[in-house]
Amino acid sequence: MSSDKMMAAYDNTLLGILQNEGGLEKFLDVIFGFLCRRTDFFRNMDDPKQKFGFPPGVAEKIILSYFTKYKSIVDKMEAENKERQSQAEPTEVAQIVEIEDPPPSEKETAPEAPAVVKPKQTTPTKPANATNDQTVFQSNPDSYNGAIRDRYEWSQNYDDVDVKIVVDKSVVKARQVKVEIQRKHLKVCVKSNDTANYDTIIDGDLQHEVNKEESMWSLESGKNIQITLTKFKNIWWTMLVAGEDEIDIQKIAPERSMEDMDTEEKSVINKLQFDEKQKRLGLPQSHEMKVHEMLKKGWEAEGSPFKGQEFDPKMFNISPGAVEQ
Structure with a gap:
């Protein structure tokens, strides 16, 4: 990523x-x-x-x-x-x-x-020289796991769908943009200084439902509109809106990043990564460190023959099952 x-x-x-x-x-x-x-x-x-x-x-x-x-x-x-x-x-x-x-x-x-007064385009189209090669889409962060279309690009991860629309440099204020995010519909209109009316960029039914309360959009003045649609269900989309060419779902990278995992899953992965690094460096792994902490208390306990001496973990051979993981 x-x-x-x-x-x-x-x-x-x-x-x-x-x-x-x-x-x-x-x-x-x-x-x-x-x-x-x-x-x-x-x-x-x-x-x-x-x-x-x-x-x-x-x-x-x-x-x-x-x-x-x-x-x-x-x-x-x-x-x-x-x-x-x-x-x-x-x-x-x-x-x-x-x-x-x-x-x-x-x-x-x-x-x-x-071309200036053309009717509203409610079904997205591809430019004549556009490609539908998922390999090309995957190389672009704005179309990663998504696609490049005529007037916008979209990408997705496990939880969200991101849409990027490039705008004219005269589009600098939020009032020049109208974005309507519904549970199953997306409409985006833009008004530049060169046009009297709003130009419809997207107006179609989304392939799947979104959580509109958690979805949002923003305008980077004179550059682009960024829209984040929060998926209602964690499934991979093959198109943004109805009428669009489907992407090849077999060629995307449907992995879950660390950011998409819950706290428990992250904790397990972090532990495995830590243990692997410690093993390469010849240092105690997490299960050994837990046992060492317990042994240190006994080492310094009253009546211990080791009290006052520096704790030496090399004296102990600790198996992974020696302590609850």
Whole structure:
């Protein structure tokens, strides 16, 4: 999975947590609680030989550095948006003047007029040179496990279907876009500065039902519309809307990523990965570490002949069944 697809999967997972918690403060409490329970982020590294935690003050600096990084990104985006908005009105006037008085160009562009006022296209079509090769689709993160169509691309994972629609650079405001997500229907209309009416991009029945309350869309000004449809059932789609060519479901990659798994499944996989790494490095595996912790207590117990001596795990040969996994 590419980094863009991975980020999209992360966003969906984190958004679900945010919606469930109902606020940013509670969401952050969940994130830091996870770091506390499952990592050594808050542990102090008091000894240079210690292999976990951070030196005092370093964890706080890490948090501050990432806060500063993303705050600067947002500040830059806001500054660019303000500059774009301040230039929008003069640009629109110039376009109107050019369109109002162009007698020669009207004749030149007359043959193209039907393309501007063509009827709504409710059934998606493929361009003449389009391919229906799933291998090509799989190489594009925006059509991974999906397809590239005439006016949009769609991809999917175990839980969601993502749709990307490229828009004209004049489409910079949300009011220029109309997206209607129903349980079994999707309609997308766009209005650029060059058109008087909204242009229908998609208007059709979805192949399968979606959870419209959890589905969402966003506009990246002047670039594209991103739509995330949350599947009602975890099944693989062969088309986005009715009338579209079906993809070859045998050629997609229907694997479940770590982000699609529940906590218990992730825990098992993380444990197996950890044990494999420890085995390669010649270090104790998870079952051995559990036994070592129990043996250490007995090692230092009152009356133990080993009390006061450094614990030596090499004295014990521990089988995987020595402790409950």
